[in-house]
Amino acid sequence: MVTVSGIFDAERVAVVGATERDGSVGRAITRNLLADFEGEVIPVNPNVDRVFDRPCPDDLSETEADMAVIVVPPEPALEAVETAGRNGIDDLVVITAGFGETGSEGARRERDLRSLAREYDLDVVGPNSLGVISTPSGLNATFAPRNARPGSTSFMSQSGALVTAILEWADDRSIGFKDIVSLGNKAILDEADFVETWGTDPGTDIVLGYLEGIKDGQSFIETTREVTRETPVVVLKSGRTEAGSRAASSHTGAIAGSQRAYQAGLRKAGAIRVESTEALFDAGAMLAGGSLPDTDGVAVVTNAGGPGVLATDAIGDSATEMASFEAETRRRLAEALPETANVHNPIDVIGDASAERFRDALEIVLSDPSVGSAVVIACPSAVLSFDALAETLAAIRRERSIPLAVCLMGGSSVEAPTETLAETNTPTYFDPARAVEALGSLYRYREIRTRENHSPTTFDVDTEAARSILERVETRSDNRLGIESMGLLEAYGISTVDAEIVGSPDAARRAAERIGGDVVMKIVSPDILHKTDIGGVEVGIAPTDVRDVYESLLTRAKNYQPDAEIIGVQIQELVDLDRSVETIVGMNRDPQFGPVVLFGLGGVFVEVLEDTTVRIAPVSKAEAEGMIDDVDSAPLLRGARGREPVDEEAIAETIQRLSQLVTDFPAILELDINPLVATPDGVAAIDLRLTVDPETL
């Protein structure tokens, strides 16, 4: 991880490929730089002597630049990168396209670019980037038609066109930025680098990102978790849906990880996820207010009942809640407001309210201890001046740090008051639902900021025993291990059901007698995946029948697949189904985020209802407990329908131990404990399947 502030703090910027040629990108970038940049602009071009009246050296070696923007075609671009490296210019923005986003030749060039960056320790934005902007120095090293206004929001985008669009749109709404970067192909610098940089940048209060993928999930999680303690990070991640993910892959050429892994990864990272461009900037504007609610309750103050109900609905849909006022607050409201006003939340100050009445009501409710924020809704009326209301609300915002979302439900009459409120970083909306959605980002951020990022527990385990079991896979044709490897779980302290694998009818009988009571018997073979389907499992066998069943299991297996390797028959304790609930704990490995751990209830809940939840490993205690809370069927673990609650703590511990196992052994590609039976007295793994990559062991 690197801090790339050099790119935004550059003082002497060279443009390799600067030109006056009409319609060229080189011209656009040079002009943009010359227009506003406080530092020095150095055109570089071997074919001309001067560009826009500035002397134009042939290459970067002849400059004193501390950053270079490269717009020449791909091969000369690579040469320019090398020259930059040799001459100690280590901050580069490669605008040039024709790298990883195009065929195999481009991919080769991107590899070369990466080698050069490594060799000379270069910070490179792009390639295939629109460029970078940093407003404090007026740096606009992009070819976009508009520059950004100054502000405290920094924005990264995996789409250059979206930067162009946002620049136009934001300019017309007086929305400002600190830094902007078009990430391009992310060959060297990626989203995590910019999150880290902005996390320590005193000029950046909020980070917004449009991302189509995350290059290194674990590094993004680590960096972002740290940064979000002080600076909110809001992410619009596209390719959320199957269709969108296909479109994103074909657009960026990157392999997309699973959507569930992204969801779990962004959550673990503490990024606030939004689903549309509007929501990204709505959240940004709300977070720019700088104040967070200190309790959950939202007060709604409105001069119109209907919009108040719409706001209440939106609060009902959100993670926030309607504040319940103290009696004293209601008493004061009743005193301050006309008789027909509603002093319960939402407060209707009624249609003839002036700005003063809004202020009186707000002052009262904001003092109520249950109120953490307020939504103010004003419809046009003969007695209400939106201008006066905006002044009043701006004054309240200057006095108090409590967040406000304001709906001015009018047309052009809201423009001036919107500006007034924007000066105190108070966003305004027409639609109450949208105001509440934006307010929700504050509550989400408050939760992220106050959550404790517990380190995962490290359990005392026997890694050597586990390794030797995993090494068995080297003798297998298909990289798979099954119930014969339950010792792997035991090595990591995960309880397993009492069981034994035996190789003869007599041994089966002895095992059954040792275990006691009726038993379960299962054929054990790496070649037979669906044991139940071929009659390879028998449940509730009395000790006297164990020998016969042993023989018939073997016969069935041989009939089904004469050449199957038979390891033996497992004799297993019979679990009391009336007191137990079947669960599943599993794991697979995501290309971006690494090990993803899954939990759910077994049988119909996972197979039919798909009621499961995932987290990125390593999983902390709080995360494991959260997984149990997540599933809809959780009440079945908690005594629903008159049953005794199972030992949830033992489930949570199993999830954490599994997380430790798959983190310790990257060779484990997939693993399922199915079922893990939970009872009031603990848990026991009944069956196990895993796939191991022998190369990684």
Place this chain on the structure above:
Amino acid sequence: MVTVSGIFDAERVAVVGATERDGSVGRAITRNLLADFEGEVIPVNPNVDRVFDRPCPDDLSETEADMAVIVVPPEPALEAVETAGRNGIDDLVVITAGFGETGSEGARRERDLRSLAREYDLDVVGPNSLGVISTPSGLNATFAPRNARPGSTSFMSQSGALVTAILEWADDRSIGFKDIVSLGNKAILDEADFVETWGTDPGTDIVLGYLEGIKDGQSFIETTREVTRETPVVVLKSGRTEAGSRAASSHTGAIAGSQRAYQAGLRKAGAIRVESTEALFDAGAMLAGGSLPDTDGVAVVTNAGGPGVLATDAIGDSATEMASFEAETRRRLAEALPETANVHNPIDVIGDASAERFRDALEIVLSDPSVGSAVVIACPSAVLSFDALAETLAAIRRERSIPLAVCLMGGSSVEAPTETLAETNTPTYFDPARAVEALGSLYRYREIRTRENHSPTTFDVDTEAARSILERVETRSDNRLGIESMGLLEAYGISTVDAEIVGSPDAARRAAERIGGDVVMKIVSPDILHKTDIGGVEVGIAPTDVRDVYESLLTRAKNYQPDAEIIGVQIQELVDLDRSVETIVGMNRDPQFGPVVLFGLGGVFVEVLEDTTVRIAPVSKAEAEGMIDDVDSAPLLRGARGREPVDEEAIAETIQRLSQLVTDFPAILELDINPLVATPDGVAAIDLRLTVDPETL
């Protein structure tokens, strides 16, 4: 139901309470009428001779008005209504507040108003209304500060303030209206009346409504089902959430029905439901285009990959789908577009596309048979003129009836092109997600318009037998009937399990022998609701044990509740649980919509997962089948986990027969068949509970 077009077509409008007094509602309305109305305005006020230079009669009897707007205080308002009635003025708009929305005195006045309306057969808007607007004649009988522009959308709102807000907001966006009505308290005319009126109004193409409640659910369903064949009806129903519903009740004073009933009712009515003010008008603008997609597929044409992925995600979330092009389409696209363009959907015409390239790509994809509509996304670029693009798209819209949603992702440069596109009723957006959401309303309307509103099947049933069983409730203390009334289901052709209620151990034995095999035995008592909890149910009793079990069931019941009335013991056939799935079919009565029928799978699915669905009775065959499709656990009926599929048709028929029963007998307040056991061979009701209102029988 009445058609209230008289209100919008009035030619001579009297204002009772007209005045020049500054700041008064009477002045505002009189001025608004005088400003734009093509007809005659007649001020009425006994205290002055002239208002705004017009002669001012003392009361309505001295006028030739065909409509009166009443703004005087409540008691004089009632007098004016009576005078209107006596003088044949039967279209009235009562602006005056102080009726049902305030205490008991107000409620009394509202009842008086209703009696007068009935007595003189009056059409009355309000009371407590902002007024009405009809743009063709310039009628603005409201006290809002702005009039509406002409258009073909009619809008009704249960919030007057929202009308004021929308008038301002819409005016600044050049959005026009045909008629607008502020519904007020809906004492006489309600939402169904206006839906019906606008359904036959050639000037109205789209009906939009903001509703906090629906007065008569069944009449709204009937009217709207008919109207939506030709005219889309879009509804923003507030009070969706529990908090919102409480807020709406306190605001309107109406008893809110259940949210599920509203959802089912609006669906049955064929109303397009939206969840925010923006979405209401986004849908309105999209539907105003007048063309519907003829297939599901959406084509996306963009000059920027990122926004294309965002649109694809939004399509993935919606009821629409990304179109898959024919090979010929892809071939033509490849020929027309540069090499690096993407010819798969979303089509990226790449950053250097001109308006002509957009046109070429669109012309090709719109000819593909899989394409029913298109989303066009344009980011600013040096070579693309938004104006030229808008002209191009407007030309395409004039030639073809295919719907387009256009994203012009810029700032003020989009204003003129937005106007150009608005002239062809083509809405524009910044955010691709919002464009797709609006487009979704077309697909929703297409589905509504093409769905067949099958009449419910009328089964041949024995209503007399059913009635005599229901009448048993007259002898009960608590209005409840139970399994002893299974004959009610049989009278309506719903299969019940083979069972008999007996009164002695010997009779029990005989019944068990007749039924055959092991049986289930249940205590039957109107006083014991939770039979299982007191050990009042025994399963799998061998015929030889039936006598003993009879005695012990009776003992348990008497120990539990010595004074309980014991009807007997039910001896029931034992159903093969391995081949059956427990379901629930139930019903309750909603204050607005009447009988609401429920279906779900039994046990954990209803109790823990709440996986149920509801419809408003009467339920057609298609609706009953749709209910089975709706539940998440439906695969368990359809052979999930290796079981034989159950007889779904028998379930659907049971739902319909139950629907007929509760429609025939409004006295049935609640009814649950729980469980209704479904097997591959049919269904059987096992247990029954219902509540009956003897007064309604």
